[in-house]
Amino acid sequence: xxxxxxxxxxxxxxxxxxxxxxxxxxxxxxxxxxxxxxxxxxxxxxxxxxxxxxxxxxxxxxxxxxxxxxxxxxxxxxxxxxxxxxxxxxxxxxxxxxxxxxxxxxxxxxxxxxxxxxxxxxxxxxxxxxxxxxxxxxxxxxxxxxxxxxxxxxxxxxxxxxxxxxxxxxxxxxxxxxxxxxxxxxxxxxxxxxxxxxxxxxxxxxxxxxxxxxxxxxxxxxxxxxxxxxxxxxxxxxxxxxxxxxx
Amino acid sequence: xxxxxxxxxxxxxxxxxxxxxxxxxxxxxxxxxxxxxxxxxxxxxxxxxxxxxxxxxxxxxxxxxxxxxxxxxxxxxxxxxxxxxxxxxxxxxxxxxxxxxxxxxxxxxxxxxxxxxxxxxxxxxxxxxxxxxxxxxxxxxxxxxxxxxxxxxxxxxxxxxxxxxxxxxxxxxxxxxxxxxxxxxxxxxxxxxxxxxxxxxxxxxxxxxxxxxxxxxxxxxxxxxxxxxxxxxxxxxxxxxxxxxxxxxxxxxxxxxxxxxxxxxxxxxxxxxxxxxxxxxxxxxxxxxxxxxxxxxxxxxxxxxxxxxxxxxxxxxxxxxxxxxxxxxxxxxxxxxxxxxxxxxxxxxxxxxxxxxxxxxxxxxxxxxxxxxxxxxxxxxxxxxxxxxxxxxxxxxxxxxxxxxxxxxxxxxxxxxxxxxxxxxxxxxxxxxxxxxxxxxxxxxxxxxxxxxxxxxxxxxxxxxxxxxxxxxxxxxxxxxxxxxxxxxxxxxxxxxxxxxxxxxxxxxxxxxxxxxxxxxxxxxxxxxxxxxxxxxxxxxxxxxxxxxxxxxxxxxxxxx
Numbered sequence: 173x174x175x176x177x178x179x180x181x182x183x184x185x186x187x188x189x190x191x192x193x194x195x196x197x198x199x200x201x202x203x204x205x206x207x208x209x210x211x212x213x214x215x216x217x218x219x220x221x222x223x224x225x226x227x228x229x230x231x232x233x234x235x236x237x238x239x240x241x242x243x244x245x246x247x248x249x250x251x252x253x254x255x256x257x258x259x260x261x262x263x264x265x266x267x268x269x270x271x272x273x274x275x276x277x278x279x280x281x282x283x284x285x286x287x288x289x290x291x292x293x294x295x296x297x298x299x300x301x302x303x304x305x306x307x308x309x310x311x312x313x314x315x316x317x318x319x320x321x322x323x324x325x326x327x328x329x330x331x332x333x334x335x336x337x338x339x340x341x342x343x344x345x346x347x348x349x350x351x352x353x354x355x356x357x358x359x360x361x362x363x364x365x366x367x368x369x370x371x372x373x374x375x376x377x378x379x380x381x382x383x384x385x386x387x388x389x390x391x392x393x394x395x396x397x398x399x400x401x402x403x404x405x406x407x408x409x410x411x412x413x414x415x416x417x418x419x
Numbered sequence: 420x421x422x423x424x425x426x427x428x429x430x431x432x433x434x435x436x437x438x439x440x441x442x443x444x445x446x447x448x449x450x451x452x453x454x455x456x457x458x459x460x461x462x463x464x465x466x467x468x469x470x471x472x473x474x475x476x477x478x479x480x481x482x483x484x485x486x487x488x489x490x491x492x493x494x495x496x497x498x499x500x501x502x503x504x505x506x507x508x509x510x511x512x513x514x515x516x517x518x519x520x521x522x523x524x525x526x527x528x529x530x531x532x533x534x535x536x537x538x539x540x541x542x543x544x545x546x547x548x549x550x551x552x553x554x555x556x557x558x559x560x561x562x563x564x565x566x567x568x569x570x571x572x573x574x575x576x577x578x579x580x581x582x583x584x585x586x587x588x589x590x591x592x593x594x595x596x597x598x599x600x601x602x603x604x605x606x607x608x609x610x611x612x613x614x615x616x617x618x619x620x621x622x623x624x625x626x627x628x629x630x631x632x633x634x635x636x637x638x639x640x641x642x643x644x645x646x647x648x649x650x651x652x653x654x655x656x657x658x659x660x661x662x663x664x665x666x667x668x669x670x671x672x673x674x675x676x677x678x679x680x681x682x683x684x685x686x687x688x689x690x691x692x693x694x695x696x697x698x699x700x701x702x703x704x705x706x707x708x709x710x711x712x713x714x715x716x717x718x719x720x721x722x723x724x725x726x727x728x729x730x731x732x733x734x735x736x737x738x739x740x741x742x743x744x745x746x747x748x749x750x751x752x753x754x755x756x757x758x759x760x761x762x763x764x765x766x767x768x769x770x771x772x773x774x775x776x777x778x779x780x781x782x783x784x785x786x787x788x789x790x791x792x793x794x795x796x797x798x799x800x801x802x803x804x805x806x807x808x809x810x811x812x813x814x815x816x817x818x819x820x821x822x823x824x825x826x827x828x829x830x831x832x833x834x835x836x837x838x839x840x841x842x843x844x845x846x847x848x849x850x851x852x853x854x855x856x857x858x859x860x861x862x863x864x865x866x867x868x869x870x871x872x873x874x875x876x877x878x879x880x881x882x883x884x885x886x887x888x889x890x891x892x893x894x895x896x897x898x899x900x901x902x903x904x905x906x907x908x909x910x911x912x913x914x915x916x917x918x919x920x921x922x923x924x925x926x927x928x929x930x931x932x933x934x935x936x937x938x939x940x941x942x943x944x945x946x947x948x949x950x951x952x953x954x955x956x957x958x959x960x961x962x963x964x965x966x967x968x969x970x971x972x973x974x975x976x977x978x979x980x
Binding site for chain 1: 613620623624627628638639640642643655656657720721722755756758796798828829832833865866867868870871872875876937
């Protein structure tokens with residue numbers, strides 16, 4: 173970090189601000205379009221703009237790749253991110269930690285809620301095989317992990333929590349069109365809180381467009397995005413469980 | 420079908436199917452694969468599907484009964500107490516089911532009421548739907564349909580089915596419509612804005628940039644709806660509702676685009692979920708070219724009851740057969756739950772099973788777009804060789820089927836520069852192994868639904884690769900006993916072993932043990948079982964009879980390949 177905590181994008185030289193972007197404008201591909209793209213980039217804070225490519229997608233839509241130097245700077249000292257404090261561990265170490273500190277299996281249920289039919293995210297975390305060489309939670313000796321799959325309604329999940337009494341609930345959200353994922357998550361949290369089911373229970377959200385910040389704002393304990401494998405998620409919730417002094 | 424009715428329907432149904440010499444390019448085998456093992460696999464698949472076909476034979480479902488009414492021209496919706504519109508066909512079939520009359524066929528009750536009240540089909544249907552006609556008090560023993568009404572219904576059904584045949588024939592005659600014998604794989608892209616009007620804009624744009632097939636992805640929850648929504652829709656999630664009005668709008672736009680650019684644009688949608696046969700009927704009525712239609716997809720990936728799915732798939736495929744719709748199977752999905760390398764044989768085994776089910780519904784192999792995918796972990800050393808091996812193997816094992824190749828999705832993570840390269844490799848593989856349909860990968864997979872420019876650069880990628888590697892496949896001779904050949908032989912042999920196991924256990928038991936795609940489903944679990952009903956021996960459905968007859972006639976008229 174430089175002295176004044178101000179950073180710029182890095183292309184070829186420190187602080188050159190270099191960026192590439194692509195977008196489509198709903199206008200025919202001509203000189204007016206080129207100028208419109210340039211102005212769009214200028215409004216985004218780019219200097220030395222070069223419209224690298226301008227191609228007609230339809231008679232009324234034009235695709236651009238634009239490069240330029242972004243004049244904006246970001247002040248790192250002003251950025252606040254609710255950061256999850258935990259140490260990444262591997263499967264055996266996590267099992268050993270649960271054994272030692274909690275002394276019983278933690279019960280985990282996971283699913284994709286609402287109308288969302290995608291299981292790829294929850295499967296990567298839950299299923300035995302895991303993802304990218306990182307075993308899923310079903311493989312952990314000290315976890316009792318259950319994957320409910322996709323399209324579980326918020327009501328059904330609440331009923332499931334009442335019945336199974338899991339320690340940890342994982343919710344995957346893939347479809348985000350018109351922010352449907354936020355609405356689903358919000359509705360679920362309202363249900364959970366009105367049923368008093370949020371006490372002594374970790375509620376975690378995951379998905380490509382999920383940020384921890386957003387998840388926390390919605391009342392969840394944590395949010396994970398693309399790249400978080402089972403061991404990352406498990407490291408977090410096991411350590412958080414212990415940190416809170418829960419048994 | 421009773422003897423008397425069989426006679427009657429023979430009399431009324433005289434389907435003439437013209438022989439059409441469809442040019443089918445059979446691929447010259449290049450990998451050394453045992454033809455006797457392949458033949459044994461087909462034989463085992465037949466044995467596997469036989470008991471399921473027996474189960475299908477004496478059952479019907481609410482979806483089939485609704486489809487029957489739709490094909491006979493029933494339209495319209497009623498606003499329910501909660502303000503939601505519900506199609507007449509749903510309300511009527513539901514009423515008939517509640518009164519314990521469904522096993523006789525919905526038409527039996529409807530005809531009975533028509534005769535008793537001397538009213539038309541439309542009047543009776545809307546009367547039941549609006550609650551003006553009460554079915555309580557009618558017992559199965561009461562159901563009487565006068566002979567002349569039976570004959571009229573049979574005639575009506577024959578006209579309906581003839582119309583489906585004629586519409587299918589017109590599609591086959593369409594200028595430039597050609598699935599086989601193209602110099603490149605057909606470029607297949609999806610649109611999924613949720614708004615049918617935006618979909619049209621995106622689809623037309625894709626077509627003009629080289630797309631040959633447009634799939635309108637359905638809204639994410641639709642497969643679990645036990646009714647088909649009505650009208651033009653603008654509020655889907657992750658896709659757009661499949662409705663007859665939406666089909667019509669998109670079809671019209673693509674026909675216009677086809678005429679404008681001189682290249683035929685195929686339209687496809689999803690005949691899957693709880694309304695599998697209804698969607699097939701709507702697609703037939705609105706001139707869609709293709710449908711996603713898999714015998715087991717709903718069971719494995721949407722947790723729809725297996726009996727319901729098996730019965731529905733048969734009826735939906737009869738419609739596809741009669742109406743010349745190309746079906747696409749969904750084995751690519753297996754590789755999102757199971758590993759693409761370790762479970763490659765699940766795909767091939769399922770293709771044999773799907774092929775067998777489709778043959779039982781009289782679908783010609785030339786209209787079965789069997790699916791598979793390029794989904795191996797890209798970190799595997801020589802993974803491309805194994806992908807090529809599997810693609811080539813499937814091409815050879817189903818030489819007359821238009822193979823549909825699905826792009827990488829599972830291992831894409833948002834770096835679209837890399838994903839674009841990944842899709843390029845997939846396109847090379849598709850071209851060199853002669854895949855018929857290439858569903859183009861989207862570099863922004865896992866980020867958002869494909870946007871206009873995502874589709875544009877994906878097409879640009881495919882256009883470049885297909886042209887630049889056009890005859891690569893013809894130049895290649897695979898090394899005897901090399902990595903590619905050995906891999907293909909290995910997958911085939913695993914498939915053979917798997918089918919043997921499935922044959923021994925039975926298909927339903929095998930599914931409940933998680934042998935397909937690592938997903939376990941119980942025979943009486945899942946959604947929609949309450950909509951399955953055993954047929955009474957007096958079951959009446961002239962549409963079903965006419966469809967079966969027409970499909971049989973059509974299949975026997977097929978040119979020899």
